Each structure stands twice: as C-alpha cells, then as structure tokens.
Amino acid sequence: MESSLIRVGMLGCGHVGAALAVLVAERRDEVARRTGLDLSVTRIAVRNTAIDRDVPVNDDAFTTDAASVVADPEVDVVVELMGGIEPARELVATALSSGKPVVTANKELLANHGAELYALAEANGVDLLFEAAVAGAIPIMRPLRESLAGEPIRRGMGIVNGTTNFILTRMTDEGASYADALAEAQSLGYAESDPTADVEGFDAGAKAAIIATLAFGARVVAGDVYHEGISGITVDDIEFAADLKHCIKLLAVAEQTVDEDGRSQVGVRVHPTLVPLDHPLASVNGSFNAVFVEGEASGDLMLYGRGAGGRPSASAVLGDLIDAAGNLHGGHGAVIGDLEPVRIAPIDDVTSAFYLNLEVDDRPGVLAQVAAVFGEHGVSIRSMEQEGLGGEARLVFITHGAQERDLRSTLEDLRSLDAVRAVGSVLRVIGD
C-alpha cells in the first residue's frame, strides 16, 4: 500500500501530548503498513520551548505560537491537548473553519462549547473526534456517537473519575477514612492538592454533559449537571451499604425521561450512589473507569478500562488520529449533527431509590412515627435495619423509587420529630 504523509500539529505537550508523540513514532511503520497513513508530528505548540521534553520530534518543531501551528499549510490534522477553554476554543474553531480535522481530549471545552464546535465540524465537512475526553482509553465516544443513528439509549451511568473511585475503593477495602484516603491519593499523584474538581463531582459533571450530548443528540452543558461529591461519605455509610449488599460509587448519570406533562427531558447528575454488589459497576475498582449503557435494542452494555494516564489516553488520541487522517480525502466519520435544545429535568423530578441513615431514640413507638412520615409523603420503604446504640438506635432504610421532592419533604418532617436525633447520609441507590 502506498503511504500518504499526514502531518500532525499538536497544541500542548504535557503528560498525554508527550506520550502521544512517542506512540506516533513507535507505531509509525505499522500504522503505515496497515492503513497507508504515514503519521508524523511536525509542529508542537508549548508554553515554554526551553524545557527538554524527551520526545522523538525535532527541536525546531516546537513553538510558543499556537495559532501558527493551526494556520500552517503544512499541518494536515490538529491535535488539541492544552486543556481549558480559551485559547483552546478559538484554536479548534479556527482549525475546523479552515477545513482541518481536530482531535481533542479537552472535556471542559466540549462540555461548554461542544454544540458550536460539532456544528462547525459538520459545516466544514471535517472530523472533530474526542475519544480521550471521557474515560481515557475506553472506546465509549464512538459507540455513543454512532448510537445516535442506530440505537436509542435510555440511560448511561459512568464511573468516570478515577480519583474519587480510588478514594472510595480505599475506604471500602481498607476501612480508611475519607481524609486518609484522599491524602493517599494526593501522595500517589491521583488527586491534586486542591481536590475540589474531582471530589465535588465537577470533573465527572463535565463528562456527564458530554455523554448526555452524544447519547441523546441534545444540547447539554456542564452547567446543566446537578452534582454532589463524596466528601461527606463516611466509613459507616460504606459499612451499612455493605451490610445491605451494596457498595458506594460516584456515578455520572444521564437519562432520558418524560416529565409529568409527557414532555421528553434529559436528566444529568453526578452523585454518590449505592450500587448492588452483583451489578457490573460494583467491580470497577481503584482508578479504573467504566460506562454502563442501557440501549433500547442492544440491552445493557458496559465498557471498562483506564480512565486516565498518559499512555492510555494517548492510545485513544492515536485511534482518533488514524480515523481523522483516513477521512481526510473523502468522507468523514459519524456526524453528531445539529443538537436539539432539550428540557433538562430539574433534580426534584428525578425518581430513584434512596438510602437513609437516622439516629433515633431507642424507645417503643419511634419506628411507627418514622414510618408514618414516609407514608404521608408517599415514599415506600423497601428495607429497614435497626441497631441499638445504647439509649439511641440507628435506623437504616432503603426506599422504593421516590421523587426527590417527596424525599426532601420526608426529610424535613423527619428532622422535626423529637425522637429523631440526627439524619445522617442520604444517598441514591441504583437497582434493576
């Protein structure tokens, strides 16, 4: 097969970028033999050209002028790995407008400006591919993108943040406290010194927005995502959940539902969740990621793998790069097309089962009072466990599916009962 040279311009050369430059060089011959595409990284924009990056690329390829890489007529495909919104947005938009395909791993960019960029890619007949933006090496974006046409999706649920999954796994396996598990994650480089974006669910929220956009062809942005983090989870919660044959995972959930008036809406949220131990998501431990998809015809699917790391993410970028390069001369990949404006389900409308943990006086009649409050708000109890604590008792409930608003008013009334000393964690539960 005759090879055609594909000149790759990279924006950014951090962890993933450096791994990509190495991977492209390592695989060059094999990729050319298999696909006829001779990939070569010819330009790299970085903030500081003085740093020695130890990548197999000529020194004169480096520049601090990112716009010049995009504009270079000798760059065929642009790979954006700089992160953040500006100037990445403008550079990507310029590349697409000038007919250059773009591969990116930038979740913030897509979660905030995806719709305009997908439209720009389509208008210019070029690819905008981003397999590495959600769940690193896991091939999830492509099946979702292609699903728009062939396979309506009811719901996607993902463990898409490795830091929080590492922390929750440590708390579960070692009985470590949240603070200790976080400190360990920080010392291993899995968590940043300010861990807010991970532990409060912002990172997972951006990914949830991208998943919802692709799964439902709907305009969903990061700001639409409801989120709760894991900083309030205690070892007690994890132990109670284990007694009930569940583990606790931070899930990003995107689902298509209808509101009371029958209007279609999309729910997108991130929160700690009780997952039954026999559910495939329960086996996703440590820094691994997974996305569980409920397709209308395909049934349940789960895609599992490394959600981060230079080489795993670079492998996903390389896959996109081969696709985009292959489409340079004729055709391009599955089109995301026009995204429809969509009603975002208010969190009050969402129905799920709940786990509640109450400290109450240990005397006759208390359970009846508590149960009556659930009943008044139409919240039905699936299971209850009681344990004495000497003078007080702990009641652990799992409810049947209930609306958030009903659960919230149940909680208000429970808190006003004299016999209820404290309402502990309230967590959502996934089921069958």
Next chain:
Amino acid sequence: MESSLIRVGMLGCGHVGAALAVLVAERRDEVARRTGLDLSVTRIAVRNTAIDRDVPVNDDAFTTDAASVVADPEVDVVVELMGGIEPARELVATALSSGKPVVTANKELLANHGAELYALAEANGVDLLFEAAVAGAIPIMRPLRESLAGEPIRRGMGIVNGTTNFILTRMTDEGASYADALAEAQSLGYAESDPTADVEGFDAGAKAAIIATLAFGARVVAGDVYHEGISGITVDDIEFAADLKHCIKLLAVAEQTVDEDGRSQVGVRVHPTLVPLDHPLASVNGSFNAVFVEGEASGDLMLYGRGAGGRPSASAVLGDLIDAAGNLHGGHGAVIGDLEPVRIAPIDDVTSAFYLNLEVDDRPGVLAQVAAVFGEHGVSIRSMEQEGLGGEARLVFITHGAQERDLRSTLEDLRSLDAVRAVGSVLRVIGD
C-alpha cells in the same frame, strides 16, 4: 440532509434476521435524519416462503433463490444471516467480488474462511463487517479491527458463550449440579437439545479464532483452537474455587507469546478457568458475555453486554449496516488486510497457573511425597489447602505459572503414587 436510498438484501430471516427487519423499519427515519442513509430491506432469501414472518417487508421481497438476491442490481448491501459454511461462503464471496459490501453474523464462516473473505473484501475495496459474529451486541470487533493499526494487543480473554456462562452461574449461585443447570438452560431455550457445541467449547473456539485473527492480524482458524469444555466441572470444584476467592468461567483466550527460540507465536484456547473474584470477568454472570483485552498502550479494557438474542444481535448488525452503507460512495472502513501466517503455540508450550484437587491417604508424610513430585518437575506451589475426609484427605493446590508439559508430567507421577487415590479436576487459573 438529502437521503440516498440504500437497498438491503438479506440472506436468511431467522431470529436475528426478523429482528433486523423490524429494527431497520423502526429506525428508518431517525437513521436518515442523522446519516442521510435511507435504509430499506428490499429482498430476503429464505428456505420457505410460505411461512408468515411478521416483518414489515413486502411479501414479494421474499425468495428461495439466495443467489438472485446477491446478483440483484437493485441490492446495494448484502446481509448474511443464514449461518453455516456453504452456501454462505459462496454467496458472500460472490457479493464481495461484485463490489457489494457484506454484513454477516456468521462465526463459523469467519472462523474457517475469514482470511480469504477479508482479502476479497480488500481487493474489491468494499466492507466486510461482522460485529454480531462475536459477543452479539458488544462493540468488540471494531476496536479490535482498528487496533491492528494503532494498538498492539497482548492478550484477549472472553466469556463468549452465554449458555455455558448461564450454567456455571447457576452452579455457583444455586449449588445446582451440572446436569440440573444444563437441563434448566435447555428448558429456557438457552441450550440446544444437543448441547455439545456450547458445553464442549466449539462455539467459543470459533469466536476465539476470530478474536485472535483480528487482534494479531494472523491467520487463525477454528481448527487451531485447543478446547476443553465444562461438562466435567463439579459443584465441589466451584466451592473449592470460592474458598480460594475464585469463580470458574469458560474463557476463550488468545495471546501473543514467543516460543523457546524467540519466535513469535499465537496461543488460542478455550477452557474452564479459575478467575479471581475481584477480576472484572468474575462479575459477568448469567447469559451475559464480555471480552477483556490487554492492550500495550491502552492498558486493560473490558467490553460487556448481551452476547446473543435477536434484538441485541440485530442492533449490532444495524450498526455495521449503517457503516457499510455510509462507505458505499468513497472509502471503506478499517482494513483487515493481508493476514500473516503464524505459528500456533502448541498447548504444551502454554504457561499458566493451575488448580489441582487430589484425594490422598490421610497419613503423615503424604504431603511431603506429593510436594516432592511437584518440585521434581519444576512446578512451584502458590497455595495449598488440606481437609480431612476420614481416612483420606483432600489436597487443593494452586500452582505458580507452569508449562502445560511440566504440569502433565507432574500429574502422571502423582497418579503413580500409592498415597494418591484420585486426581480430580485440573483447571487453569488466571491471575494478575
């Protein structure tokens, strides 16, 4: 977007075929809106046109003359769902030779004649797609096919036969005997009245050959696959495995290794295997399938979902159909290309850990004798459990990695010891 009509000719209209005809009709408008492809099933070859099939296709589309469907100038894409080798092979070859893309779910055909058909597709510049041939709805063929270029794979391990996984899950969860679990699978329609192809690993073996072919770009056929089935697995084995924190799964394994002389070789085999309970494959239960892939750069990936069933398999066929149709006018998908002849690793060369279960006399010195035999053959013991049975004892071993040939000679010598009354199951174990 302007739609172009794509006329689909189907060969066969059984379970998957009927579901496909329904799915194509259901999704027609949405597929056209998203992709510009207006799919229509216009011809269907069946064995008997008198059967009412309740599919949304005109009666005059049906014919018993399969060759006429392939030859029809008004058929743009051929979908082969008849199964078996002939006449499917000839029909698929004719379609490809005349420049028509083919989508098939026929694992026997690909496991025996894949190389010639992939070459024919490439020579004619058309697609031959077969996502549904292995693990039904799970998107595994595409990542493997594309991996040929970008991502060298070290090993693939799959639970790719739902019948045997259902039986093993029943034995594990309910303590059912093999015979009872098989009978239940038969009564539910999961197992055929002659279950040999499933329980002895032939079905999984054909899929293993296809996985090995795509993962390694190597010519591997069904006859190259070593296989052992599950009919010898007892409830005792499952319980001993559980004590050792393992479950038992029938795995299809394809791996790239080197022989003693440093020559590259491919090992392909199907056998019952002890899987650690915290391995993601351990959570794949009932009739679900999964393929676990160890990629060189991507790291571990697992793809999980429905391995069979009309609608799940039809959803995979529809995905391929959209791809093939989209490529009709310019370009085609990732090329499998020329498959290299490859050395198939003899089973004696394969290294793995083993589980062994021995009944021995319960008297001093027996364990020392048994341990000496392992030592003579260089097989190292990772763990041992002993339980008294009154007069006799049971020894359950897990070894470190050992070559099959050494394990085999160990077993011969163990059988010749007076103190060894019986050698029970010998099973392979996967580890980290």
